[in-house]
Amino acid sequence: MAGFNTKVPVTFDKIQKSFGHVRVLEELNLLVEPGEFLVLLGASGSGKTTALRILSGLETASAGRVLIGERDVTEILPKYRDISMVFQSYALYPHKTVAENIGFPLKVRKVPAAEAESQIREVAAQVQLAELLHRYPRELSGGQRQRVALARAIIRRPSVFLMDEPLSNLDAKLRGHMRAELKHMQQALGITTIYVTHDQIEAMTLAHRVAILERGVLQQLATPAEIYNNPANLFVAQFIGSPPMNVVQGSLEGNRFTTAGASIESPVAGRSDKVILGFRPEDCSIVADGNGAIKGRIYTTELIGDHTLVTVETEQDKLTVKAPKDFAGKQGDATGIALSKDHLYIFDAASGQRLR
Amino acid sequence: MSQASYRFDKAKRSLMERLFEAPGIGRMSPAAKIVAYALLLFWSAFVLFPIYWVIITSFKTAQAVNQGPFFIPFVDFQPTLDAWRTQFTADPYCDLYAVGRQLVLLFHNSIAFLLSPVVSIQPMEPQICKVYLAYTNSFVISFASTIVCMVVGSMAAYALARIQYRPRFGNILVFVLLALAAILATTFAGVHWFYTAAVALALFFLLARTIGKHFRGRLRNGDILFWIISQRILPPVVVVIPVYMMFQAIGLIDTHIALILVYAVANLPIVVWLMHDFFANLPIELEESAQLDGATRFGIFWEIVLPLTRPGLAATTLLTLILSWNEYLFAVFLSTAKAQTMPIMVAAKNAGEKGILWWEMCAIIVVMIIPVILMAILLQRFIAKGVLLGAIKG
Amino acid sequence: MSTASEIDGRPGYVPAGSSQSESWGEWIDRHSRTYFIAPAVVLILLFAIFPTFYSIVFALSRVKFTPSGLTFRFVWFQNFVKQFTGTEQAHFLGKLTGMSAAGWVFGLAVAAVTLWWLIRSIRKTTWVGMIGRTISAAAAIGIALLLGATLLSLNPWGTMLTTLFYVVVGCIIQFIIGTGLAFLCSQPITGKSFFRVIFFIPLMITPLGVGYAFKMIFDITKGPFQPFWEFIGLRDWAWSADVWAARWFVVLGDSWQWIPFIFICMLAALENVPKDHVEAAQVDGASSIQIFREIIWPQIVPVAVTVILIRMIEAFKIVDLPNIMTGGGPGIATESMSLHSFYLWRANDYGQSAAVAYLLLILTVVVCASFFNYVVYNQFRKARA
Structure with a gap:
């Protein structure tokens, strides 16, 4: 390990955090591989931002250790942790020009002006800001501001990049574009990156691995594909995927799942009164009334473009099915839903854990 | 103007309706406009007339003042510069270089004072007439005290907005009791203040670690902020005698430094109160980002925070300047000759045997209020933008 | 441990915060908590709190000028008592003799209303709040009686x-x-x-x-x-x-x-x-x-x-x-x-x-x-x- 682009692992070791009586993080254990792009995904209040801020040193953990590389940084001031952070609001200094903003980390480290100047140019070129160095942040568009924030973060070549929902202030189109750029840049620099977001698409597209947090507890840490195909529990299953996974409550006996008016062959065997069957809208299909495992009536249909979303009202619930775009069913029609056995998930209703 | 009487056809409205009905949303009816302008103009006259009267009186002769009211220069009376001449040019050393000489003197004498433990430098003798001296003093004292007050006050305000302080209640209690005991011992038992202060300080550090620890209660930032702001309630007459004694004890009576310090403290609550609000409302990410980039606390304060609160800083500075410029009570107590400020100069005109020489006094008041009016107009622009509103809202 | 060697050569790298390498600037920064607020606190203690305390000494003394300076003779609360009942009463409170009927009616009416408010608030507030309310009530009653004795009695x-x-x-x-x-x-x-x-x-x-x-x-x-x-x-x-x-x-x-x-x-x-x-x-x-x-x-x-x-x-x-x-x-x-x-x-x-x-x-x-x-x-x- 030498040279410029040192790849450094990051370890959260039994990190706990409470604000007063509110526990925000319960024993978070997380190992981020060197050079990895890890996304912390969760709803607001899940503790993802707190975890990031503890790593940055802006917040102190109530218990546990944080390691960057081999070094225990739990008690170390933020500025000695060798990290840089991109904030949701970008935190650009409105009274400084783009060049001054990008060069600020060098200025506080007393890098000679000439050296700083050349580095600012280099980094600005990297994020296509070379023309705008003398503008003020208020004269820039959202995407340009975002790039200034990125440039300021990379100019120091830190061991670790922290990003706190950096794309959420952009409009949808620009977000897609910046996502690609971000991914490319991280790959090229190879710096360990920890990225916080509540947007599952960002998580799925950007991450090497995704860590899903809920109420301060790590739910699952896996690659995007693994998370999608093999959710560890009901929360993850319902959090990932759009529209979300359908769930049906029922009981399990042997390898048959039974619910009001339907009995379905289960992928796992067992015996429990309260289980939940989950299947994704894209893993089932609308069939004629009488066929299929579940029957109901069409509640509404929505043409999305390349497909139609059909909401079917069953005795218990409303279920969503992805149908072809030329689907012609009418509201109120009796219909059936066919499931595919390979894409069924069974969860314990009490704990939410997946039964395998 | 009930809804029923509302008509869409403008031409058919009666005169009364046209008078009392607003022509549209966000506009006033003609009658309301007339009343509003009448009131506003009346109040403008009420506000401006005293100022006008002071100005014209300064151009009157003794006769013109004493022989009944004359209102309009050149029409009612012939304006003269007599009062101005006697005030500003008659005395020796009433030349424009006097102010420059005085500034050099102040600089020279403060260096001499600072170096007095090491080398003794002969202080310069003032060569300036009284009015110019007071004017220079007023400028020097109000600017210096404003700088001290702004630096100290905004740093404290920033600290209270961003750093968590949790002083123990017990320690404060111990401190207060010891301070009281020390003062009583000095005054009534005749112990030298140096010994009581030393003993009290030593006892404080001892007791703070033992007794103070046993009190659970801790204060928060809000309490400290309230404590600082609440100092404004303190009437100056409560503290002025002891402050006088203190400065007398260390030989600083009738010096600039005494007034500079006292004014800075008197205005500190206002500065902390206003600046705290500006700092607390800044987005904290900017400071966090700078912190991660490796800036020191002072670096962040200087490079990021202060430039962002520039309008607030300017408004608070102007307010502090004006307050120190006008202060009278402390100046009466703490200055006798060398450090006299303009308000003392004005008040002194009252003491003559011939009664008040209005024309001369007005000339002094005019030169005193000219800079204030300029500052007021500047300050007004900030206030109009709502710069100071946040603090008032609590 | 030493990451310093790994990261050396990186622009503007500051070595990790070990106390030996701490510079002056860092020492000052570490104490920024103190030096940001200390000047304000010290100034207020010196020129507001200390004089306020010292004022008590004056208020409790008879102060005399002597060649060696001021001398203080401790007289307890005599200076205050004088303002309320002694020779200075007329100056501080006003002339209180001959309170008229209107004065009594007004003073007692205000006192009754204030006491009613005070009694009603017993249930609503803590004992600290009660002390505060009692002080406020006492002040209000005092001022009302004073108004009755002076303004309404033509004194x-x-x-x-x-x-x-x-x-x-x-x-x-x-x-x-x-x-x-x-x-x-x-x-x-x-x-x-x-x-x-x-x-x-x-x-x-x-x-x-x-x-x-x-x-x-x-x-x-x-x-x-x-x-x-x-x-x-x-x-x-x-x-x-x-x-x-x-x-x-x-x-x-x-x-x-x-x-x-x-x-x-x-x-x-x-x-x-x-x-x-x-x-x-x-x-x-x-x-x-x-x-x-x-x-x-x-x-x-x-x-x-x-x-x-x-x-x-x-x-x-x-x-x-x-x-x-x-x-x-x-x-x-x-x-x-x-x-x-x-x-x-x-x-x-x-x-x-x-x-x-x-x-x-x-x-x-x-x-x-x-x-x-x-x-x-x-x-x-x-x-x-």
Whole structure:
């Protein structure tokens, strides 16, 4: 390990955090591989931002250790942790020009002006800001501001990049574009990156691995594909995927799942009164009334473009099915839903854990 | 103007309706406009007339003042510069270089004072007439005290907005009791203040670690902020005698430094109160980002925070300047000759045997209020933008 | 451990925070907690807290001048007792003999209402709150009885009631006129910025100048209104000869100076009221008075009470204006407590002077704290809810 682009692992070791009586993080254990792009995904209040801020040193953990590389940084001031952070609001200094903003980390480290100047140019070129160095942040568009924030973060070549929902202030189109750029840049620099977001698409597209947090507890840490195909529990299953996974409550006996008016062959065997069957809208299909495992009536249909979303009202619930775009069913029609056995998930209703 | 009487056809409205009905949303009816302008103009006259009267009186002769009211220069009376001449040019050393000489003197004498433990430098003798001296003093004292007050006050305000302080209640209690005991011992038992202060300080550090620890209660930032702001309630007459004694004890009576310090403290609550609000409302990410980039606390304060609160800083500075410029009570107590400020100069005109020489006094008041009016107009622009509103809202 | 070697050569890298390599700058930065706030605390301790304590020594002593300096003789609370029951009673409280029936009725009525309020609040508040309420109630009853014994019994009152007169009457007048002017200036009229600048100026003029200017303008024989005074037959009259005229005269000067403060704050508050609220009400056909009462007023009340509180705090300190305009006269009719203390100091009676100053401090704190607790605080709670 030498040279410029040192790849450094990051370890959260039994990190706990409470604000007063509110526990925000319960024993978070997380190992981020060197050079990895890890996304912390969760709803607001899940503790993802707190975890990031503890790593940055802006917040102190109530218990546990944080390691960057081999070094225990739990008690170390933020500025000695060798990290840089991109904030949701970008935190650009409105009274400084783009060049001054990008060069600020060098200025506080007393890098000679000439050296700083050349580095600012280099980094600005990297994020296509070379023309705008003398503008003020208020004269820039959202995407340009975002790039200034990125440039300021990379100019120091830190061991670790922290990003706190950096794309959420952009409009949808620009977000897609910046996502690609971000991914490319991280790959090229190879710096360990920890990225916080509540947007599952960002998580799925950007991450090497995704860590899903809920109420301060790590739910699952896996690659995007693994998370999608093999959710560890009901929360993850319902959090990932759009529209979300359908769930049906029922009981399990042997390898048959039974619910009001339907009995379905289960992928796992067992015996429990309260289980939940989950299947994704894209893993089932609308069939004629009488066929299929579940029957109901069409509640509404929505043409999305390349497909139609059909909401079917069953005795218990409303279920969503992805149908072809030329689907012609009418509201109120009796219909059936066919499931595919390979894409069924069974969860314990009490704990939410997946039964395998 | 009930809804029923509302008509869409403008031409058919009666005169009364046209008078009392607003022509549209966000506009006033003609009658309301007339009343509003009448009131506003009346109040403008009420506000401006005293100022006008002071100005014209300064151009009157003794006769013109004493022989009944004359209102309009050149029409009612012939304006003269007599009062101005006697005030500003008659005395020796009433030349424009006097102010420059005085500034050099102040600089020279403060260096001499600072170096007095090491080398003794002969202080310069003032060569300036009284009015110019007071004017220079007023400028020097109000600017210096404003700088001290702004630096100290905004740093404290920033600290209270961003750093968590949790002083123990017990320690404060111990401190207060010891301070009281020390003062009583000095005054009534005749112990030298140096010994009581030393003993009290030593006892404080001892007791703070033992007794103070046993009190659970801790204060928060809000309490400290309230404590600082609440100092404004303190009437100056409560503290002025002891402050006088203190400065007398260390030989600083009738010096600039005494007034500079006292004014800075008197205005500190206002500065902390206003600046705290500006700092607390800044987005904290900017400071966090700078912190991660490796800036020191002072670096962040200087490079990021202060430039962002520039309008607030300017408004608070102007307010502090004006307050120190006008202060009278402390100046009466703490200055006798060398450090006299303009308000003392004005008040002194009252003491003559011939009664008040209005024309001369007005000339002094005019030169005193000219800079204030300029500052007021500047300050007004900030206030109009709502710069100071946040603090008032609590 | 040493990551330093790995990261060496990176631009502007600062080695990790081991204490050996700590530079001066870092040492200072580590103590920024202290040095940011310490100067302010030290200055306040030195020039506000310490003198306040030291003032107690003066207030509890008889102070004498000797060649070696001041000597203090400890006399317990004699200086204070003198103000309430002793020789200084008439000066501080007023002439209290011969309280009229009206005075008794008023004083006892207020006392009854206050006690009723106090008893009712026992259930609602904690014991700390109860102590505060008891102090407020005692102050209110005391002031009411004092009013009954002086004003309603046609006796002259002392400097305490004069001070309260300046505070209460001054605040009410200034608030009404200031808010009215602010409301006018918030209307859609041209020349707003002109009026704003003009109306603001008096606040910034030294109180001394204000005092002299008013003394000059309302001079009966030489002032600009001389023809008017002569016309209504006030040729030989003098402001300083009539008790009430002199008091109102001082309030007039005080108002000229301080209405701008209320005006400027309330104008800022009024302009902060969202325009669409007002326009929606106008579309609904509300009159301007209705709009003010129903839409605007509730939104500016929190600012209004804070502004009044600030004004009250400053009003208690009033000293320059009565000193210059009337010299405290006729007799002691326009003497505020600050001025009372100032005159005692000038007469070299340091002990009494400090005692009066302390009484002023207590009065200020009780009145302002009561106002804060029962009015300002409630408004903020409502605004937040």
